[in-house]
Amino acid sequence: MPELPEVEVVRSGLEPIVTGRRIESVQVLHPRPVRRHLAGPEDFALTLTGRSFERPRRRGKYLWFALADGDAILAHLGMSGQFRLDQPSAELQRNTRITFDLDDGGQLRFVDQRMFGGLSLSPGGAELPDEVAHIALDPFDEHFDLGATADRLRAKRTTVKRALLDQQLVSGIGNIYADESLWLARIHPEQPTATLARGESLAVLEAARTVMAEALAQGGTSFDALYVNVNGQSGYFGRDLNVYGREDLPCPRCGTAIVRQQFMNRSSHFCPSCQRLRKRRSR
């Protein structure tokens, strides 16, 4: 599932492909991925034709293509969105939803099996789309304030994993990196945020940055063909996961069997020995 490292791999892969390119034509093959463009699929295609790309940008899991006229094409990969570059004559990948023919003869394709993600036009959004403004900075942003975020995390009245997944507290972290970060920081996912010491709050955010930086360096995490870069290749971080998807396998630190627990209709993975739930506030 694309989280910050995977989205950044896609963004950096797109940069040399689209920057400076002009859109010759757009085909919308399924209406759902443009559902956020209220004027409809036909308008989406027509209004983008003839425009030119500048550098693609990112905050958290949001990606946007700045356009030369100051607008932007906002993109979210959701669960399964991919961008691929191909020749127009090449057979379409299964679940291809939108294609952009570029002025250098290439074709940019948005492929998305589950269609949780999508594209929309963001007027005036080249610097920062309005739709992204409410999302917190991610840990890789030069203005990200780790200390202030740690304080806000502790001020919440929830559990630490929920807080890590709250994109309005810190963006870019999804289910995989939340589990990995908590394991690295040795904190139980259900630990109430109000019981965390400041050092623990800092540690879990630092762990998130560390884990995501390592994943980014390896081209992102993949379990299957649902996440690939613009050339269709998978990342290598999957082999380095310590808890996610490793139910009943030994904890790499202590050998205790990893536990999978239902959480918000999804799963949390943790080591019941390294990550103990504390009843009391820590200092």
Place this chain on the structure above:
DNA sequence: ACGAGCTCCTGCTTGC
């Protein structure tokens, strides 16, 4: 204002 739960979507896997 904030926290929690629901919903959207497809396709692979699992079980009867």
Place this chain on the structure above:
DNA sequence: TGCAAGCAGGAGCTCG
């Protein structure tokens, strides 16, 4: 063998 249920989950939305 065939069918259906289970499962994967980001984020907008609603409700309390």
